[in-house]
Amino acid sequence: MKAIKKLTTGAVSAAILLGASQFASAETLRLLTWGGYAPDEVIAQFKAETGIDVEVTKSNNEDMISKLRATGGSGFDLAQPSQDRISGAQAEFDIYKPIDLSKIDNSLFIDSMLEATKNTTMFDGDVYGVPHIWGTSGLVLDTKMAASVKDYADLCSADVAGKVSYRLKRPTLIGFAFSMGLDPFAAYGDTAKYQDIINQVTDKLISCKANVKTYWSGGDALMNLLRSGEATAAMAWDTGGWKLNKELPNVTFVAPTSGALGWIDTFVLPRKTKAEDAAYKWINFVMQPKIASMITNVAGNFTASKGGDVEVDPELQKRFKASFSQADIDNIKWYPTVPAGLETMEGKALDRINAAK
Amino acid sequence: MSCDLECQHLVKQFDKFTAVDDVSFSIPKGSFFSILGPSGCGKTTLLRMIAGFYEPTSGDIKIKGKSVLSTPPNKRPVNLVFQHLALFPMMSVAENIAYGLRRRKVAKAEIDQRVKDSLERIGLPDAGSKRIDQLSGGQKQRIAIARCMILNPSVLLLDEPLGALDLKLREHMKVELKQLQSQFDTTFVYITHDQSEALVMSDQVAVMNHGRFEQVGTPQELYYEPQTPFVADFVGESNHWEATVSVQDSQRTTLTTTSGLSIQTQTTSNLEIGQTVNIYLRPESITLGQEQTTADNQLQASVKSVLFDGAKSRAIMTNNDAEEIIVSLPQTGEFSDLKAGDKLSLSWRADIAKVFTNQA
Amino acid sequence: MNSSQTRLTLILLLSPFLLWLGLLVIIPHIDMFFLSIREKVAPRTYETSLANYAEFFTEPFYWNTLARTAFMSILATVLTLIIAFPVAYYIAKMLRGKTKSILFLLCLLPFWVSELVRTFGWMILLRETGVISSSLQWLGLIDGPIEFLYNDVTVMMGLIYTSMLFMVVPLVSTLDSLDDSLIEAGYDLGGSKLSILKEIVIPHSMPGIISGCIVVFMLTLGNYLTPILLGGKSSMWFTGQIYTQFITRFNWELGAAFCFLLLIVSSTIVWLGLKLSGQTLASTVAKS
Known part of the structure; x- marks a missing residue:
């Protein structure tokens, strides 16, 4: 019932927001993004240069899609979902608007990333996203206590029994599939094959459940688990590992042998954006190398800005290099776009794992 | 038993x-x-x-x-x-x-x-x-x-x-x-x-x-x-006066209330001249009407007000504005036309008033 | 005042309530119902069908979760009643004046912070490196750390804790209205403590018991944070499932069907409870 209430109030307040925004000055950019992607000093500098206010709402992939779906793509002027969650969501819910690439300063982007994102966010011949920040998920380990863990599958070994934590979400299914020698991305287009992979992973995760301390859902909860030593091995984002490494030298991010999972968060326009010009201005502003460095220092992840690491904290560069050899970088498995419908299969698998004893 | x-x-x-x-x-x-x-x-x-x-x-x-x-x-x-x-x-x-x-x-x-x-x-x-x-x-x-x-x-x-x-x-x-x-x-x-x-x-x-x-x-x-005194006061209704013992012989004691009304009572061993006492006199013990020379206490009073309450009707009488005296009206119909200002004679026996000495 | 004016006053007085009822209760539920009988056949194409309801009955996971949620909620309600009754009795009948209001206020105190904060409070106490585990180790009562979180007993405790107030308040108010002399009369006529409780106190407080139970049951059934956070990897709660369908699976159709199933189950259980206790909703609501 809570969920209904939440949605209803969400819908109503969004409706009110929509009404109110008619009167709000056009010089406000309502940004739906991740924590750390729009630091205060960047917003202040943007305001100083363009006179545009930025109003930030922190969110995550599912939440962004749910919010935009509830309002039919209104309430926000710019959103930042991951690139694999764009064309599928567009196919299902029609919540985005194609990007006008002529308004983007292509020279600010790392070419290969821009091209890759254009391809993955293509729907019906239109491009919907441009890249902003990229990162990986892999293992965050206490390297002393969980030295034996080299890959996701090792989380099920007796060495770390009761000390493991991961999310009960799709990256876990994908990561385990790779570490079991399967290739889920290759099976994206073949539902039967994909179902078979999912079934194998489900069995593995159910048998592994006893090893799990708890499934984490928020970044802070995970940090607390690792900090207190209640968990020594987790599946998580690279930045989480590097952040902990500052306090606890033993804990850091480790790229798994089967490959870290690479994601790219993008810029997309919600279908009913009201400040399109301001959105393009923001994109071109934050992709400047200096600004991109500032964002990297706050968010902990690198950007798709060409030369965007110029002013990045050397400590962070060092941590990145410690976690990723060149071979590890080459081995990153980039998420291809998720075809519509796969998430239903994955959802059921996750439910079954949750229900298992 | x-x-x-x-x-x-x-x-x-x-x-x-x-x-x-x-x-x-x-x-x-x-x-x-x-x-x-x-x-x-x-x-x-x-x-x-x-x-x-x-x-x-x-x-x-x-x-x-x-x-x-x-x-x-x-x-x-x-x-x-x-x-x-x-x-x-x-x-x-x-x-x-x-x-x-x-x-x-x-x-x-x-x-x-x-x-x-x-x-x-x-x-x-x-x-x-x-x-x-x-x-x-x-x-x-x-x-x-x-x-x-x-x-x-x-x-x-x-x-x-x-x-x-x-x-x-x-x-x-x-x-x-x-x-x-x-x-x-x-x-x-x-x-x-x-x-x-x-x-x-x-x-x-x-x-x-x-x-x-x-x-x-x-x-x-x-x-x-x-x-x-508490029982006298609490059970039934009484006229209550404070008085001092002014004259005393072997039969009769005269008590004078604070406002000067003289009351005759029976002499008892515990009464001494100058003592302050409480007197309780029931309204129905007072006879209303003709002068009775034999009565121990006798005085003229005028009606201040009549409190009609059927069988429990009473009159508030006053004697030269000294003390108020509540009197029960007999139900013989004799006093049914009594009104304020009427003058009447009141009388009662010496032994019928209850006298209590003031003790701590 | 003529009748049209009276009517206008009535309409004006009722309009906030009617607006609330219409905009936030009835319309969303109608919307939700239509959503629940819609089946996605292809992207952006839907057909009217009962497939979402069929999905619930064919997938044991879903109805197991609902059955478990309903069972745990009933158990939590019964346990809350058993714990709250002596507390309410003590507050209503044994205490007078200031102590009474202080104790009543103490019951309210946990509700000055949000449910989320309260639940995190429990987590700080109960986790493996938490206050209780460390204290027990420090006292030498246990050898190694113990994890108190992530099991059904902890979930049950959290649910009872969250529900206590909603049981205590109606109980205190009905027990307050019980004339002490009825209890004394019971003793005077030869009754024992147990028989007075059974024949006088409980029958008198039945409306309070029932309304407390309804509120606690509904709150528990609809609770989301406590079972999810304290239950951890073992938590299976139907509202969690609804949330998942809506927010992480984007499957609003199935989520809406689940909402209606939850509504039906909770209404049925409340109706059964009223039938079994011989109370009516009207008498319960009126008296407490």
Whole structure:
């Protein structure tokens, strides 16, 4: 019932927001993004240069899609979902608007990333996203206590029994599939094959459940688990590992042998954006190398800005290099776009794992 | 004489406050005993000690000669009719009456029979299946008594049960209660602040004040022979004056009230010249009308106002604006046209006024 | 005042309530119902069908979760009643004046912070490196750390804790209205403590018991944070499932069907409870 209430109030307040925004000055950019992607000093500098206010709402992939779906793509002027969650969501819910690439300063982007994102966010011949920040998920380990863990599958070994934590979400299914020698991305287009992979992973995760301390859902909860030593091995984002490494030298991010999972968060326009010009201005502003460095220092992840690491904290560069050899970088498995419908299969698998004893 | 209830030197203290202060009395079997007193005099505390809801600070309570101090309320052979009756609204009338028997594990068939008998006895044979809120005030009263009496208690305690009834019904229930008591032939201990209830129903009345018994006696004794100023004042109505002893011989003593009225009384051993005293004179002891040379006290007074109240009609008289004297009007019709300003003669016997010396 | 004016006043007085009822209760539920009988056949194409309801009955996971949620909620309600009754009795009948209001206020105190904060409070106490585990180790009562979180007992405790107030308040108010002399009369007529409780106190407080139970049951059934956070990897709660369907699976159709199933189950259980206890909703609501 809570969920209904939440949605209803969400819908109503969004409706009110929509009404109110008619009167709000056009010089406000309502940004739906991740924590750390729009630091205060960047917003202040943007305001100083363009006179545009930025109003930030922190969110995550599912939440962004749910919010935009509830309002039919209104309430926000710019959103930042991951690139694999764009064309599928567009196919299902029609919540985005194609990007006008002529308004983007292509020279600010790392070419290969821009091209890759254009391809993955293509729907019906239109491009919907441009890249902003990229990162990986892999293992965050206490390297002393969980030295034996080299890959996701090792989380099920007796060495770390009761000390493991991961999310009960799709990256876990994908990561385990790779570490079991399967290739889920290759099976994206073949539902039967994909179902078979999912079934194998489900069995593995159910048998592994006893090893799990708890499934984490928020970044802070995970940090607390690792900090207190209640968990020594987790599946998580690279930045989480590097952040902990500052306090606890033993804990850091480790790229798994089967490959870290690479994601790219993008810029997309919600279908009913009201400040399109301001959105393009923001994109071109934050992709400047200096600004991109500032964002990297706050968010902990690198950007798709060409030369965007110029002013990045050397400590962070060092941590990145410690976690990723060149071979590890080459081995990153980039998420291809998720075809519509796969998430239903994955959802059921996750439910079954949750229900298992 | 066998006593159903006997209290010996009962004391009950709440923190520093002494609610019941060294009270002793005994009640003969089958009598109707009332405890009369103003609110806050300790009568309810006394009753609750007898019922077992309070433990006395010291003293003893004996029922049929046996101390019941160690017996909890649910085992004592006394039952209490509560001020607001405390009938159980969640049960029918029959279930209310049967409650005590059910607790005693009496067989079902016997309970049914006894409840039926009990309802017939109180004149409500068809009320068994009714709900409590369907009963009238008087019916509730009878059910509450029947609920206790079915257990054959040695003593039935009643805590001002007529208080909530309207005047007419109260008058009626006084008579009915007295009848019920003689019918059941059980000792009733009845507490009230209403002197009329106490006087009408009781064999013996105890007047209680500040935790102590002022006087215990028959209603007539209390009315005509009050032993303390409090009893004189509380039971019935009186004219009350403060006075000093001014002249005294072996037969007669003259008392002068603060405003100068002279009153003749009988000489008693405890009166001395110059002493201050309280005089209580009942309005109905004063004769109104013709001059009577034989009267001990005689004075002229004018009517200040007439308080008409049927049989209890009175006149407020005044003597040279000195003292107000309340006088009962006889119901012979002789004074039915009395009005303010009329002059009349008042007279009364010397021995009829009660005089109490001022003692600490 | 003529009748049209009276009517206008009535309409004006009722309009906030009617607006609330219409906009936030009835319309969303109608919307939700239509959503629940819609089946997605292809992206952006839907057909009317009962497939979502069929999905619930064919997938044991879903109805197991609902059955478990309902069972745990009933158990939590019963346990809350058993714990709250003596507390309410003590507050209503044993205490007077200031102590009474202080104790009543103490029951309210946990509700000055949000449910989330309260639940995190429990987590700080109960986790493996938490206050209780460390204290027990420090006292030498246990050898190694103990994890108190992530099991059904902890979830149950959290649910009871969250529900206590909603049981205590109606119980205190009905027990307050019980005349002390009824209890004394019970003793006076030979009743024991147990028989007075059974024949006088409980029958009198039945409306309070029922309304407390309804509120606690509904709150528990609809609770989301406590079972999810304290239950951890073992938590299976139906509202969690609804949330998942709506927010992470984007499957609003199935989520809406689940909402209706939850509504039906909770209404049925409340109706059964009223039938079994011989109370009506009207008498319960009116008296407490």
